Amino acid sequence: MSFTARLTADAALIAQRLDAALADKADQPVIHAMAYAMRGGKRLRGFLVLESARMLGLADARAVSAAAAVEALHAYSLVHDDLPSMDNDDLRRGLPTLHVKWDEATAILAGDALQSLAFELLSDPALGAAEVRIALVAGLARAAGAEGMVLGQALDIAAETATAPLTLADITALQAGKTGALIGFAAEAGAILTEADPGPLRAYAAALGLAFQIADDILDVTGDAAKAGKRLQKDAAAGKATFVSLLGLDGARARALSLANEACAALAPYGPRAEMLKAAARFAVAREM
Amino acid sequence: MSFTARLTADAALIAQRLDAALADKADQPVIHAMAYAMRGGKRLRGFLVLESARMLGLADARAVSAAAAVEALHAYSLVHDDLPSMDNDDLRRGLPTLHVKWDEATAILAGDALQSLAFELLSDPALGAAEVRIALVAGLARAAGAEGMVLGQALDIAAETATAPLTLADITALQAGKTGALIGFAAEAGAILTEADPGPLRAYAAALGLAFQIADDILDVTGDAAKAGKRLQKDAAAGKATFVSLLGLDGARARALSLANEACAALAPYGPRAEMLKAAARFAVAREM
Numbered sequence: 099m100s101f102t103a104r105l106t107a108d109a110a111l112i113a114q115r116l117d118a119a120l121a122d123k124a125d126q127p128v129i130h131a132m133a134y135a136m137r138g139g140k141r142l143r144g145f146l147v148l149e150s151a152r153m154l155g156l157a158d159a160r161a162v163s164a165a166a167a168v169e170a171l172h173a174y175s176l177v178h179d180d181l182p183s184m185d186n187d188d189l190r191r192g193l194p195t196l197h198v199k200w201d202e203a204t205a206i207l208a209g210d211a212l213q214s215l216a217f218e219l220l221s222d223p224a225l226g227a228a229e230v231r232i233a234l235v236a237g238l239a240r241a242a243g244a245e246g247m248v249l250g251q252a253l254d255i256a257a258e259t260a261t262a263p264l265t266l267a268d269i270t271a272l273q274a275g276k277t278g279a280l281i282g283f284a285a286e287a288g289a290i291l292t293e294a295d296p297g298p299l300r301a302y303a304a305a306l307g308l309a310f311q312i313a314d315d316i317l318d319v320t321g322d323a324a325k326a327g328k329r330l331q332k333d334a335a336a337g338k339a340t341f342v343s344l345l346g347l348d349g350a351r352a353r354a355l356s357l358a359n360e361a362c363a364a365l366a367p368y369g370p371r372a373e374m375l376k377a378a379a380r381f382a383v384a385r386e387m
Numbered sequence: 388m389s390f391t392a393r394l395t396a397d398a399a400l401i402a403q404r405l406d407a408a409l410a411d412k413a414d415q416p417v418i419h420a421m422a423y424a425m426r427g428g429k430r431l432r433g434f435l436v437l438e439s440a441r442m443l444g445l446a447d448a449r450a451v452s453a454a455a456a457v458e459a460l461h462a463y464s465l466v467h468d469d470l471p472s473m474d475n476d477d478l479r480r481g482l483p484t485l486h487v488k489w490d491e492a493t494a495i496l497a498g499d500a501l502q503s504l505a506f507e508l509l510s511d512p513a514l515g516a517a518e519v520r521i522a523l524v525a526g527l528a529r530a531a532g533a534e535g536m537v538l539g540q541a542l543d544i545a546a547e548t549a550t551a552p553l554t555l556a557d558i559t560a561l562q563a564g565k566t567g568a569l570i571g572f573a574a575e576a577g578a579i580l581t582e583a584d585p586g587p588l589r590a591y592a593a594a595l596g597l598a599f600q601i602a603d604d605i606l607d608v609t610g611d612a613a614k615a616g617k618r619l620q621k622d623a624a625a626g627k628a629t630f631v632s633l634l635g636l637d638g639a640r641a642r643a644l645s646l647a648n649e650a651c652a653a654l655a656p657y658g659p660r661a662e663m664l665k666a667a668a669r670f671a672v673a674r675e676m
Contacts, residue, residue: 124538126533126538126541126542127541128541178495178499181495183491184495203541203544206467206470206473207544210499211531211532211533211537213502213503214528214532214533214535214537215532215533217528221525221528229517231517232510232517235506235510235524236507238506239503239506239507239510243504244409244412244418244503244504245412248417248496248499249413249415252416252493252496255492256416
């Protein structure tokens, strides 16, 4: 199976699990908004959960609720990041953002409920022993919270009003939180689910997360908004320092490629079983969306 | 020990646990905002966790992280409910609300991170076996999410623009989500922590939650804003239906008292060990804050 076919198949599997999670909930705007927030997207984080588990011998049915949890959490973060008082975006995955389609209150509440849903999904007995599930909860809570994703977003917002532009070290720290923490948890989830050594997947994810973010900055400059499904060139317009503004376009590309190679090298212990995760690292730096 | 002394002692115990949870986190505005959001308050929900566990024979040290989790979650809900696009409140627990003291972005992020922190606290091994902790996670996620607290808040916001005023059944359903779900989880937590039959505590909490909310509506009309630490008479000004507008002041008082008695009766199986929880039910309908 090619990487693209696998990504598509996994996205469908995750969508099915998320649909099932919402299926028995009330017929209310906030529930519809949650479903809207979870549609589309590459579901790369969910793929990382499924594929890291698969590489370590776990059946998809034993991992899919964790993949869905990570995607629910990612969806909440996008909904809140898009709010007028945050990044103020009106387009996401090619459609109006949630606060544009509904209103701010619904967007805040739907995001809040998506975070709760993520933890509810991690309590699914299909994921294995209680020890495994509570380890997933601890890992996701830390990745999501005030030392992970939220901290990264807070630093990003602070950067907009900072008097001095960010340095490369600042941006690396910021991105380690904003996108790195959740990508890291997603890849590590396979090791948690199978109670395997998390070391190699952790190293893979650290390099992958940064490569992914550098590619995002490149895409913001060179990308096609129609393919990306969101507004681009926002960082340059805001005068924000990015990996591209600091390293130049060629320098950023070289750094992203080198990180993708580093990510692949970290998986050496797994030999050919790691092929699909290596393809994901190559995809992360070559993608157009 | 009197109920008031117990409530104060438990509030201090919970504050200590919350302080410890934030102590090792970064020196960032979003972390300071989280601490600010968690200061003060009666901590009645946290007390319900500690006291229900205590009644069933559990030491405080084995329950305090769950009490802190419930208070972190409650704090997040207050921060988000106070936002301009939600209830638009500028005063809470006698101090400026978080978005007034910082800004909306910080308030949204601090609330988000408080929710993550709640689940992180539930993963604390001090709470017991992994089975117990994951049951707490599942219970809190459901109480917080799209069929619990968030649904209640969404219905409350929808009521503001509804063409027909809410009926008693509508308001009861709304409050079962908005305040009832988390109070219910808090009281049930003792049974989860000790793997006891949740039936009596569930019945107690259902009556208590509704009594608490009716008392809140009474307080909104008759209360002293200085004691309550928040703006009052908001519902009447907004023309919103409340238990008081539907039942009258005397009718609402009678209903709250009858529910408090119902709550106490549900604890009959525990005899004198339930005295403190019964006092909490009486307090809930007699409080001035």
